[in-house]
Amino acid sequence: MDALRSALQPITQNLPTPVSAFLTSLVGPDCYRTLFLDIDPSSTVCLKLLISKVLGIGIIAASSVVKVPQIIKLLSSGSAQGVSFLSYALETASYIISLAYNVRQGFPFSTYGETALIAVQNVVIAVLVLRFSGKAMEAAGFVAALAVLGGTLFREEIVGGGILSILQATTGILAVA
Known part of the structure; x- marks a missing residue:
């Protein structure tokens, strides 16, 4: 040595x-x-x-590239057939809840950073699913709803710590649903 x-x-x-x-x-x-x-x-x-x-x-x-192959496949095929928007919407909502919880708890980014990166990729996939399903306006609404959800959950004065803890406990159910 x-x-x-x-x-x-x-x-x-x-x-x-x-x-x-x-x-x-x-x-x-x-x-x-x-x-x-x-x-x-x-x-x-x-x-x-x-x-x-x-x-x-x-x-x-x-995690920064885990869903990139699926994004590329969606873009190259121009179709979202067989991909569930609801599945990605629920999973993304669970990730936003987890992000808010971890940030508000002051945990280091290295313990939850993959959640943020996968959430962004999920948003891209969900938007592509809506776009390829002829629902471009709904895609804009989805992104706006996520922004409102995130803005709400990250603010202690709007959603208290106790409620956020309960929401955090439900994220596993949302991601599986």
């Missing part, structure tokens, strides 16, 4: 400022020092934190 540490420390102790700032924001200053400057993997707390953060970022990155 000492040979590896002596080989890596000149690199990790001279990382560009943006890289060291990102890593510090990812794991905190103490774990940054332990894992990257001291190259001490014996801290299980820091290792678990790093693995958790990296997995969260990986999930977010993967």
